[in-house]
Amino acid sequence: MAQTQRPLSPHLQIYKWQVQMVTSILHRATGIALAVGTLIVVWGLVALAAGEDAFNQFKVCAGSPIGIILLIGWTWSFFFHLCNGVRHLVQDAGAGYTIVQFVRSSWASVIVSLLLTLIVWGYVLSAGGAA
Amino acid sequence: MSANAKDLRHPLKRARGLGAAQYGVGHWWTQRTTAVALVLLGIWFVVLVLGLLHGDYATARAAVARPWNAVLLVALLISMFWHAVLGLQVVIEDYVHTRWKELTLLVVIKFIAVLCVLAGTLAVLRIALGA
Numbered sequence: 478m479a480q481t482q483r484p485l486s487p488h489l490q491i492y493k494w495q496v497q498m499v500t501s502i503l504h505r506a507t508g509i510a511l512a513v514g515t516l517i518v519v520w521g522l523v524a525l526a527a528g529e530d531a532f533n534q535f536k537v538c539a540g541s542p543i544g545i546i547l548l549i550g551w552t553w554s555f556f557f558h559l560c561n562g563v564r565h566l567v568q569d570a571g572a573g574y575t576i577v578q579f580v581r582s583s584w585a586s587v588i589v590s591l592l593l594t595l596i597v598w599g600y601v602l603s604a605g606g607a608a
Numbered sequence: 609m610s611a612n613a614k615d616l617r618h619p620l621k622r623a624r625g626l627g628a629a630q631y632g633v634g635h636w637w638t639q640r641t642t643a644v645a646l647v648l649l650g651i652w653f654v655v656l657v658l659g660l661l662h663g664d665y666a667t668a669r670a671a672v673a674r675p676w677n678a679v680l681l682v683a684l685l686i687s688m689f690w691h692a693v694l695g696l697q698v699v700i701e702d703y704v705h706t707r708w709k710e711l712t713l714l715v716v717i718k719f720i721a722v723l724c725v726l727a728g729t730l731a732v733l734r735i736a737l738g739a
Binding site: 518 | 640647658661689696728732
């Protein structure tokens with residue numbers, strides 16, 4: 478960023494919003510969120526190894542209102558990154574590159590990830606609360 | 609690629625295929641390989657956690673202690689943190705433009721990831737070996 482005199486490429490606000498842009502940005506955002514979420518997995522495992530008191534403490538934190546909101550966020554982040562990641566793997570293999578397919582698979586990532594989140598949390602909450 | 613008279617690179621440089629940064633496509637391939645592993649391990653992990661939702665402490669411990677679960681959990685820890693480091697690396701390289709801050713962050717995320725993998729793996733082993 479040393480040189481600021483050169484012309485800049487158009488930034489986000491120049492473009493008309495399209496679903497492919499949204500999924501691309503969300504892929505990175507959910508990836509960062511999930512990188513933070515990995516720490517919860519380690520916390521859970523370490524607490525489980527440390528003993529019942531430590532694990533109960535983990536369960537109380539995870540089951541608190543803030544814990545549940547974060548867990549729902551991580552669940553959707555996981556499913557979105559999963560669906561969109563599979564979409565990217567398919568594209569890496571050279572398939573699905575027409576504009577129509579691109580738009581359609583972007584919407585599929587969004588919709589399927591929301592559905593999977595609903596199914597998981599429907600199961601969790603209907604079976605009597607988290608943790 | 610024909611032997612171009614204007615190509616000033618040594619033929620060995622091209623044969624090694626490692627490019628200007630000396631990493632070649634190693635980053636790209638490892639990100640995709642861990643992604644495929646995480647599609648399988650991630651879905652398995654969600655199903656495992658959902659199954660343990662209403663079990664008590666002893667049930668959760670017994671589940672982690674089962675040999676296949678212990679193996680897959682360690683595999684999940686390694687591929688998850690590896691994939692996270694590769695992803696965060698790209699994000700840091702894209703947005704952090706001060707060289708020393710960039711380098712510091714790149715090293716810090718690797719330290720955190722290695723410590724988390726070791727802590728998580730030790731926890732799984734303690735449970736699996738009944739310590």
